[in-house]
Amino acid sequence: MSTAMAEISLSALVPRAKGPVASVFLMAPPAGGRTTAVKVYPQPLDRRTYAGIETEQAKLAGLRSARSIVLVDSLDELPDGRTGLRMEFCPxxxxxxxxxxxxxxxxxxxxxxxxxxxxxxxxxxxxxxxxxxxxxxxxxxxxxxxxxxxxxxxxxxxxxxxxxxxxxxxxxxxxxxxxxxxxxxxxxxxxxxxxxxxxxxxxxxxxxxxxxxxxxxxxxxxxxxxxxxxxxxxxxxxxxxxxxxxxxxxxxxxxxxxxxxxxxxxxxxxxxxxxxxxxxxxxxxxxxQIPPPPAPIKRSVKKAGRQWKKPSKSLVIAAAAVVALLAVVPVMMQQPEPKQAGPAPAPTTPPIPVPTATESSPVPAVRLELKPPKDNGTSVVLEWTSSKPLVYAVYLAEQGGKGAQTTYKGRGTSMTVKVIPGLKYCFEVQGTDATAIYVSKPQPIRGATCQN
Structure with missing residues (x-):
């Protein structure tokens, strides 16, 4: 939050709403800027209130979940002596x-x-x-x-x-x-x-x-x-x-x-x-109210236009090359299972052989790199590059969770993943050209510990 009191013109303010204590105005942005909201209080701020706002906003800005808070950008003085709090405009x-x-x-x-x-x-x-x-x-x-x-x-x-x-x-x-x-x-x-x-x-x-x-x-x-x-x-x-x-x-x-x-x-x-x-x-x-217990029903879904989501579910992938790709499970944030005495249980899914490089059929070197994720609080933007076009699968693992989840992206090289604020995650990209599987270095957010 800016601590310098800047004076703004009353003519620059457009009335938006009137609350029980303060009035909200919109202020047109400068060229290339964004519309901001200004909450104007009926009297000037005393020194104690001003200091209290500064302290609160500084602490809030340091929270991991600060992106889910509308913070005060600056304190502004109006020509008539009133004080306005400038902040992001939410429609x-x-x-x-x-x-x-x-x-x-x-x-x-x-x-x-x-x-x-x-x-x-x-x-x-x-x-x-x-x-x-x-x-x-x-x-x-x-x-x-x-x-x-x-x-x-x-x-x-x-x-x-x-x-x-x-x-x-x-x-x-x-x-x-x-x-x-x-x-x-x-x-x-x-x-x-x-x-x-x-x-x-x-x-x-x-x-x-x-x-x-x-x-x-x-x-x-x-x-x-x-x-x-x-x-x-x-x-x-x-x-x-x-x-x-x-x-x-x-x-x-x-x-x-x-x-x-x-x-x-x-x-x-x-x-x-x-x-x-x-x-x-x-x-x-x-x-x-207190209703009778409802009978279990199947849900009928109609699409319309909401936006608050949990992380998307894994998708089933049919292509043979992608099946081979998904057969390799990353060990991000997973501890090895303790060995048990006696014969190993039969796997629920037969393992799929993955082609490997040989002298007669060399696999060209492919560099697959996942860039540091961009954490937006409730979502994470992932981008990656490859020296050769591949079919990709993106893995995410929540620290302390049940294991890695897979989101199929096909041939694209970027995606947005929904996450829960405050939790730690690791991300990894794997790619295949139907001859071999290539794996990026895992990338963490929020201090997560990732393992190759």
Whole structure:
């Protein structure tokens, strides 16, 4: 974050939205630049608030998951003395996304895992968000989610009207204004319930006032979310996160781990959770009440246009040369299996012979090189080069995971792989020309340990 106060002209600001405390403007970019958002507060910042913002933003910028946070680029002074926070412009918020109905179950779980990972890392450093609400869950122009308005310095300087977001606010915050890690977890659960049902845990009923909503938040349990596509483990997790007593809630790290398990595990009906780009018609059947147990059903998938995904699944490859390529399993981050006494068990798949070089049939030297991966937080860009055109397979292995996964890319030399923020990975490319297999040097991200 820039610490130099730069003055900007009021004529350069285009009104975007007005919140309970601050107003958001857009500022046209210079030639070749990007549109930025400027959040303007009604009064100048005092020295303590200014220093608090600097400290919070510096810590947030150092997080592994910083790419999933909308950071403050600079503090700007307006001619009338007010202060504006300049930051990246994100075109949509979560309320915009659910205006057409609930989100696909896969997108909700990925969104929750990303936000929980951000909160867990921040909480480790003693940083509290202080206002996890739907309006602060944004979607970047790239389609990736990010958490904005992080920190308590501005919230203490400019207290907001808690009644505005009472349905998403923890009971203890409504009672005494306590901003805590446990309150962040409650807010995250309420946000995910909106994504799942297009409704808050405590929607306003006909004839109710905001005071009535507050009383229900303080006294009534939040109704559980159910539906034919909602895993029971997710329903139970949200109920724990929405507990009235702060100490009964899981911490953000536990939430992130639980959602990661849901990302990688099949649902109760034995189906893999599908994270392809689609708006699941099953989402319309989700309700926030106690339903009868749903019968297992097969999921019908319709493509539409979502973007939050888990890593793609392995593809079956039919070409003989590629089959031979995939028969060689990399040992990235794998410990050797202990030898067992007695005869070795028969392999489930017969080994496929791989041609080797001989004096009568020399194999030309081929240099296959994988460039250092570009880590974008929720995805990794891979590029590789070869001195000879080949058919390629890309392996990724999660440190501490079950083993390497394979993504077939054919003859291309670049691809983007979806990853989970905060986890360590190794990548390797193998290529074949139908006469031999060539292997790149493994490349790590986030300090992973790779083995050849």
């Amino acid at each position: 949509q918020s979560l309320p915009d996304l659910v205006s057409r109905g609930p989100l696909p179950i896969g997108d909700v779980i990925v969104l929750g895992q990303i936000l929980a990972s951000v909160l867990a890392e921040a909480h480790e450093l003693g940083l509290v968000h202080g206002g996890v609400t739907p309006a602060n869950v944004l979607e970047r122009a790239s389609g990736q989610p990010a958490l904005s308005d992080f920190g308590t310095s501005l919230r203490l300087r400019f207290p907001r009207d808690l009644m505005v977001d009472a349905a998403y606010t923890a009971p203890e915050v409504l009672r005494d204004g306590e901003l805590s890690e446990q309150a962040d977890v409650y807010g995250l659960a309420a946000v995910l319930q909106l994504a799942l049902t297009a409704s808050s845990p405590f929607p306003t009923r006909t004839g109710e006032t905001l005071d009535d909503v507050v009383l229900r938040v303080l006294r009534e349990p939040a109704p559980p979310v159910s539906g034919p596509d909602v895993p029971s483990a997710l329903t139970k997790l949200l109920q724990r996160m929405l507990a009235k007593e702060p100490l009964e809630r899981p911490d953000a790290a536990e939430v992130a781990r639980a959602l990661e398990v849901l990302l990688l595990a099949p649902d109760e009906a034995g189906n893999d959770l599908d994270f392809d780009d689609f708006r699941d018609e099953l989402a319309t059947a989700r309700v926030a």
